[in-house]
Amino acid sequence: MNLRRACAYLILLAAALLFFAPVAFMLIGSLKADARVLVEAGGLQALLPSSASLQNYRDVFARVAFGRYLGNSLFITSCIVILGLLVNALAGYALARLEWRGRRFLFAAVLAILIIPLEAIAVPLFYEVTLLGWRDSYWVQIVPFIANAFAVYLFYSFFLELPRALEDAARIDGAGALRIFFYIIVPNSRAAFATVAILTFLTQWGAFLWPLLVTSSERVRPLPLAIANFYSLPPLQWGDIFAFGSMMVAPILAVFLLFQRWFVRGIAATGLKG
Amino acid sequence: MADIEFRQLSKRYPDGSEALVDFNLMVDDGELMVLVGPSGSGKSTILRLLAGLDRPSSGELLLGGKVINELPPQQRQLAMVFQNYALYPHMSVRANLAFPLKMAGLPRAVIRRKVADVAGVLELDALLERKPAQLSGGQRQRVAMGRALVREPRAFLLDEPLSNLDAKLRTQIRSEIAALQRRLQATMIYVTHDQVEAMTLGERIAVLHQGRLQQVGSPQLLYEHPANLFVAGFIGSPGMNLFPARVARGRDALILQCEGFALPVPEELTTQQSLGAHVGELLWVGVRPEGLALGAPIAAGPTARISAVEVLGYERLVYLEASWAPGQRLCARTGMQEPLQTGEIMGIQIDHHALHLFDPDGRAVD
Numbered sequence: 001m002n003l004r005r006a007c008a009y010l011i012l013l014a015a016a017l018l019f020f021a022p023v024a025f026m027l028i029g030s031l032k033a034d035a036r037v038l039v040e041a042g043g044l045q046a047l048l049p050s051s052a053s054l055q056n057y058r059d060v061f062a063r064v065a066f067g068r069y070l071g072n073s074l075f076i077t078s079c080i081v082i083l084g085l086l087v088n089a090l091a092g093y094a095l096a097r098l099e100w101r102g103r104r105f106l107f108a109a110v111l112a113i114l115i116i117p118l119e120a121i122a123v124p125l126f127y128e129v130t131l132l133g134w135r136d137s138y139w140v141q142i143v144p145f146i147a148n149a150f151a152v153y154l155f156y157s158f159f160l161e162l163p164r165a166l167e168d169a170a171r172i173d174g175a176g177a178l179r180i181f182f183y184i185i186v187p188n189s190r191a192a193f194a195t196v197a198i199l200t201f202l203t204q205w206g207a208f209l210w211p212l213l214v215t216s217s218e219r220v221r222p223l224p225l226a227i228a229n230f231y232s233l234p235p236l237q238w239g240d241i242f243a244f245g246s247m248m249v250a251p252i253l254a255v256f257l258l259f260q261r262w263f264v265r266g267i268a269a270t271g272l273k274g
Numbered sequence: 275m276a277d278i279e280f281r282q283l284s285k286r287y288p289d290g291s292e293a294l295v296d297f298n299l300m301v302d303d304g305e306l307m308v309l310v311g312p313s314g315s316g317k318s319t320i321l322r323l324l325a326g327l328d329r330p331s332s333g334e335l336l337l338g339g340k341v342i343n344e345l346p347p348q349q350r351q352l353a354m355v356f357q358n359y360a361l362y363p364h365m366s367v368r369a370n371l372a373f374p375l376k377m378a379g380l381p382r383a384v385i386r387r388k389v390a391d392v393a394g395v396l397e398l399d400a401l402l403e404r405k406p407a408q409l410s411g412g413q414r415q416r417v418a419m420g421r422a423l424v425r426e427p428r429a430f431l432l433d434e435p436l437s438n439l440d441a442k443l444r445t446q447i448r449s450e451i452a453a454l455q456r457r458l459q460a461t462m463i464y465v466t467h468d469q470v471e472a473m474t475l476g477e478r479i480a481v482l483h484q485g486r487l488q489q490v491g492s493p494q495l496l497y498e499h500p501a502n503l504f505v506a507g508f509i510g511s512p513g514m515n516l517f518p519a520r521v522a523r524g525r526d527a528l529i530l531q532c533e534g535f536a537l538p539v540p541e542e543l544t545t546q547q548s549l550g551a552h553v554g555e556l557l558w559v560g561v562r563p564e565g566l567a568l569g570a571p572i573a574a575g576p577t578a579r580i581s582a583v584e585v586l587g588y589e590r591l592v593y594l595e596a597s598w599a600p601g602q603r604l605c606a607r608t609g610m611q612e613p614l615q616t617g618e619i620m621g622i623q624i625d626h627h628a629l630h631l632f633d634p635d636g637r638a639v640d
Contacts, residue, residue, distance in 0.1 A: 165360035168327050173421070174348040174377035183373075187364040 021047065023249065030056050030242035037238040056243035063233065063240065065218065066247065069226040074251070076141045076222055077204045081197050083146045088196065089189075091147070092155025093181055097167065107156070113149040118210060126213055140214045141222070145204060151196045158192035159185065194262030201255050223248045275461045276338030276428040277303040278324065283333035285319050285485075293319040294485045297333070301429075304459040306452070308476030310466055312508070316485040317465045321431045324463070325354050337428060348377070353422035357434040359414045361406040367393075367417050368402040374425045392424045412443045419451070429461040436471065448475060469509050473497070481505050503636035506560045512591065512605045514560040514630065521552045530559055530629075533598035535576050540629050548639055549631070557639065558632040565628035566606035568592065568614070571621035578604055580618045585610075594620070 024047050029037045031052045040046055060066050094100070095107050125144060134140040162185065170180045186193070208224040215221050227244050256263070278301040285294040294316040301307045309317040322328040324335055326347035335342050342350055353374075361370050368389060375385040393399050396416045406414055415435060422430055432451070436444045452475055455462050466472055472479050473493040481488040481496065481504070489501040500506035500514070507513040519530040519537065528549055530537040537559070539549060571577045578594035581603075589607055592614060596602035606622070608614070631639040 163358070163360070165356045165358055166362065168322075168325075169354070169356060169360035169362075169421075170373070170377075171327065171347040172325050172350075172352060172354045173374035173425075175373075176348065179377065184362060188362075 026242045026245050026249070030239060030246045032056075032239055034237045034239035037242065056237075056239040057247070059237070059240045060230075060244050060247070064226065064230055066226070066244070068218065069221060069223045070247070072138075072220060073205060073222040073224075076138060077201055079138075079142045080145045080204050081200050083142070084148055084151060084200050085193055085197060087146050088148055088151035089155045089186070089193065090181065091152045093159055093185060095152070096156045096159040097164075098177065110149045110152050110156075114153060122209065122213060129214060135214050136216050136220060138220055141207070141211055141220070144210075145207075148200065151200060154196055154199075155189075155192055158189055162188060191262050194259045198255060198259050198263050202252060205252055275303050275459060277301060277305075277336075278429055278461060278463070279334075279336040279339075280320070280324075281334040281336065283320070283323060283335065284331045285316075285323060285328065286331040292485050294323070294330075297485075297487055299480055299487065299490065301461060301463060303461055306455045306460075306462045306464060306475065306477050308464045308466065308472040308479045309482060310469055310472035310476075310479055310508075311482035311488075313467055314484070315467075315482040317467075317482050318433055319485075320482075321354065321433050321463065321465055324350075325352055325431055326350050351425070351428045352431055353425050353427035353429075354431040354433065355418045355422050355435045357437055359406075359418040359438075361414060361417055361421075363406050366403050366405055367398060367409070367420075370406070370417055371398075371402075371420050371424050374421060378425070388424050392420045395423070396420045411439050412447065415439060415447060419454075423454075429463065430455075432462065432464045434466055435464075437466070437468070444471075451475070470511055473509070479509075481508060483508070499638070499640070500560075500630065501638050503558060503560075503632050506630060506632070506638075510562060512563055514562055515566065515604045516558050516560050516632075517596065517599055517602050517604075518556050519559045520556050521549060521554065523553060528553065530557070530631075532559075532576065535574055535598065537624060537629070538626050540626055552633065552639065556634065558634075558636070560630035560632060561624055561628055563591065563605045563607040565625040566604065567623040567625070568606055568608055568612075568620045569623060571619060576622045576624065577619055578622055580614060580616050580620060582616060583614050590614070594622070596622075 025041070028047060028049050029041075031049055031054070032040070033051055033053070034056070036050060040048075040050065091110075095103060095110070129135055129140045129144070134143075166184055166188070167180050170184045175183060206224055207222065208228070211222050211225050215225070218226075227241070227248060230244055231241055280297050280299045283294060283297040284292070286292050297316070297320065299307075309320060311317050319328065323330050326342075326345065330343065337350065337352075362373065365373065371389045371392060372385050375388060380388075389402075390399075393402055396419060398413075398416055398420055401409060401413060401417075406417065409417065415438075418435065435451070436447055439447065448471060451464075454460075464472075464475060466475075473496075476493060478490060479493055479496055480490045483504045489496060489505045491499075496505060496509045500509060503516065507516065517532070519532045521539075522529050522531045522536075524536070524538075528539045530539060577597045579597065580592055581595050582593040584591040584593070589609060592606045592608055594604040594606060596604055597619070604622075614620075633639050
């Protein structure tokens with residue numbers, strides 16, 4: 001039994017190292033002098049800080065408008081997350097609990113949309129936003145991603161598990177559908193909200209293809225486009241790129257660590273696999 | 275408070291199953307009516323229809339003389355206590371109690387006063403800041419009652435409110451609920467599957483089975499004059515003993531002919547025309563456990579073998595296998611005096627004044 005347990009830990013440790021190594025490489029590399037990053041990349045040295053300086057970070061800010069991109073990314077992602085929580089939770093609730101004509105059909109449609117990737121609809125969507133005159137704006141990066149079939153489905157399955165008696169009690173106590181949603185459902189579904197918030201944040205923070213298609217000015221471009229651009233900006237300096245990458249990853253790590261407790265519970269509760 | 279009337283109320287589900295069929299009942303203002311029946315008998319459906327949580331397929335619901343079929347639940351001014359209490363887990367006891375008042379838009383000061391009043395009545399003062407998860411089963415039950423009381427509703431609906439409590443607490447809270455109901459003169463509909471609870475609580479009891487009302491009446495009436503086989507078997511613990519017998523003409527009166535012995539027909543029934551119409555038919559004979567006495571076997575009398583004895587302290591329940599009908603189980607209630615052995619063959623004296631007769635369709639013959 002103990003041996004099995006030790007083996008399990010060993011495998012988990014190996015997996016953790018495997019996943020963490022590139023992140024560590026980037027974080028540590030961002031503190032090294034430019035010239036040494038690639039030289040030391042071949043061995044264990046890559047994971048050892050041979051020097052520690054914030055020069056690369058200063059360079060990033062000197063070379064590009066990092067603050068602007070960061071602000072764009074934060075604004076776009078936050079809008080999608082906050083509006084998405086509201087819209088998708090309400091949709092999930094309506095599908096899970098309210099009785100209305102066409103509910104089953106719409107639910108089937110939501111499930112069908114789940115399997116369609118953005119790449120498949122990017123071109124028609126591009127035409128649509130062009131017709132609307134939305135290109136090269138914040139809106140074009142926010143609006144198409146607020147309603148999300150996956151988030152609706154996640155809320156739907158979570159709400160199905162909530163005891164119906166709570167809602168019945170609230171109805172008898174005098175609450176209508178909206179008040180039941182905000183007073184009873186939302187406070188008892190924090191895990192679902194945290195899960196959807198984190199998953200949406202992670203997806204949208206790394207969005208690349210769509211912003212590339214619909215934006216052209218630096219004014220509205222988010223971080224993933226900026227780092228791609230930064231990479232191709234001569235001179236090629238790996239320390240700077242690593243510093244850029246580290247600053248791009250930091251908010252994700254922060255969000256995850258902040259909501260990890262809820263996130264794990266939400267994933268467990270919805271029976272969803274990562 | 276208000277009276278409640280159910281008129282021809284039915285509930286069918288889209289799959290064709292019938293939860294409730296042609297249910298008629300009048301609950302008077304200030305009355306405690308108990309709905310009792312096994313699970314699936316439609317008793318909770320009645321509460322849900324009355325509360326407005328489900329819509330009836332046909333029929334009318336009247337509250338205080340007005341049809342409320344189309345009124346949404348929040349406008350019916352009814353309070354309901356659920357089996358699992360349905361307390362809002364994220365709210366304190368205080369917030370739970372205040373919720374219906376807040377939804378009604380009452381001023382804060384009024385809410386605070388009413389919550390304090392109810393907390394005082396139900397001895398919840400010390401628990402007001404706790405969350406439901408920090409309460410015992412009995413305390414949660416009290417909060418659920420409090421949330422119903424605080425609204426001063428037109429009627430209380432209680433859906434198996436004690437089924438999650440242990441036996442001792444159940445007895446205690448049962449008498450508290452009855453006392454509260456009397457004090458408030460509240461119209462109350464109390465649903466339970468436990469016939470003992472129903473018997474001890476109800477002024478009147480409505481017995482339901484498979485979505486149909488079987489009988490309404492006082493506990494005494496249901497026990498002494500069950501309207502049909504179902505009520506006979508369901509009310510009373512243990513239920514009535516039932517065995518078949520053929521109505522025959524004896525020398526000078528009707529008799530009930532069983533395998534190997536005959537029973538005289540109770541005098542109350544012999545004079546009636548109704549039994550005469552059943553001569554030659556196989557009827558069900560019912561007798562309560564206290565109507566069977568055990569003794570030494572006598573010639574041409576019924577006998578039975580003891581299969582189990584349950585000692586209750588002040589009396590015993592003796593389970594028997596009837597010798598005149600293989601597989602027929604009987605139960606007798608006896609005192610503690612005479613020694614009884616499992617496997618022993620006993621003579622059975624049937625108190626023929628305590629007999630109940632049911633026709634082949636299960637209806638009482640009287």
